[in-house]
Amino acid sequence: MSPDSPHKLSVALDEAKALYINRNAKSQAIHEQATKSFPGGNTRTVLHTDPFPICMKSGQGYQLTSEDGNIYTDFTCEFTAALYGHSNPVILDAVSNVLQNVGMNVGATTSQEQLFAQELCQRFGLERVRFTNSGTEANLHALAAARVFTNKRKVVVFNRGYHGGVLGFKDGKPAPNNVDPNDWIVVKYNDVDAAIKAIQSEGVAAVLVEGMQGNGGCILGTPAFLTGIQDAAAKAGVVFILDEVMTSRISASGFAGLRGIKPDLKTFGKYLGGGLAFGALGGRADIMAAFDPRLSTSISHSGTFNNNTLVTHAGYAGLNKIYTPDVADKFTEMGSLFLSRLQEAVKGTRISFTGIGSVMCSHFVEGDVEVKDIASGDDVRENDALKDLFWFEMLEQRFWVTRRGFIALVLETPQSELDRFVDAVKAFVSKYNDLLAI
Ligand SMILES: Cc1ncc(COP(=O)(O)O)c(C=O)c1O
Secondary structure, three states, X not given: OOOOHHHHXXXXXXXXXXXXXXXXXXXXXXXXXXXXXXXXXXXXXXXXXXXXOOOEEEEEOOEEEEOOOOEEEEOOHHHHOOOOOOOOHHHHHHHHHHHHHHOOXXXXXXXXXXXXXXXXXXXXXXXXXXXXXXXXXXXXXXXXXXXXXXXXXXXXXXXXXXOOOOOEEEOOEEOOOOOOOOOEEEEOOOOHHHHHHHHOOOOEEEEEEEOEEOOOOOEEOOHHHHHHHHXXXXXXXXXXXXXXXXXXXXXXXXXXXXXXXXXXXXXXXXXXXXXXXXXXXXXXXXXXXXXXXXXXXXXXXXXOOOOOHHHHHHHHHHHHHHOOHXXXXXXXXXXXXXXXXXXXXXXXXXXXXXXXXXEXXXXXEOOOOOOXXXXXXXXXXXXHHHHHHHHHHHHHOOEEOOOOOEEEOOXXXXXXXXXXXXXXXXXXXXXXXXXXXX
């Protein structure tokens, strides 16, 4: 950056913010109203953005319309859960069939739940599966199963890992709201030796890891890191849990299938419920037997909505009729091409894009070197002001991207919108060339 760049950056940011306020008056009024019921006007922390969040009125296909009447191309994709878009006819059919012909909240097992279970087992190579209402719950129950199976308590996790609202790790320790502050060993992501050492230590029940840290900025685990964890866990009798909540869409058989890794348990969520609240955990039958209610040793796994008819029908239809194995693989190919075009567009600047397939993240890296490949978020410092500026500018171009730079694609996004985004990124690079130069 040139010596006068910080000033230029703060002027550009002030202008962008003023435009945002001007464009979104109705959203601002709704936010002010919301502060009277919700603390800070918010009931989902990630969606709070300063000075106030844009409030969405509706979604159709790959687009969202704000209360202020602006139409956005959805590049947030509900943090990967909106894979099927906002009004997919197959999902609408499945939901309306339940409402009209099946009924909600039947308070009993149904034949549909085992059909959906079979589908998940086949797709993701699971011997047994259990359903939950969220990815957070899936991870909590997977950890419970691992603890029962091993009769140990400690869990190896990775810095900047995110496994749910009460299972986040930052600054080398569990986040303040962590469900279980004491039982973690937090290791640097992609540090194979440190991971192996931690897995081999006394009293470890499980190692819980994302194949790609999603919330942590779409940082990919290296093959050596993931297979190192797998081998060390197998040797030490530690349960290897792969968190596929964000990555299961990355291939016909998820991230594990793509990379040929074989975790003991996997956890799932997001789009797999067809756009409804859902989570699942599954894998080795001997570990999942912890939940077999026929056994006197079993632990309870409850949840009023675990097998609700809406989600078991919508989720099954989504996998069977929309995101078939072939479509999943092709979508990842398409996403990877888009990602490589973005990487090309920002070459030689302090922006980098990381990720895989249709899930990616932009980074605005401080320092004098071009960072193409980030192995751990611990190794880079990001410029939040530049990140904010990018966010404001992309909103102005009517792309609904997340403030933290995370991007995921909706299945039906037309190629013309992908091209338009690549052009918008190129225009940003050229407009702020001096701020982005290394
Ligand atoms: C990798 C990962 N695990 C778990 C979760 C938690 O899922 P949920 O928000 O459904 O509780 C998330 C959510 O973003 C996630 O990205």
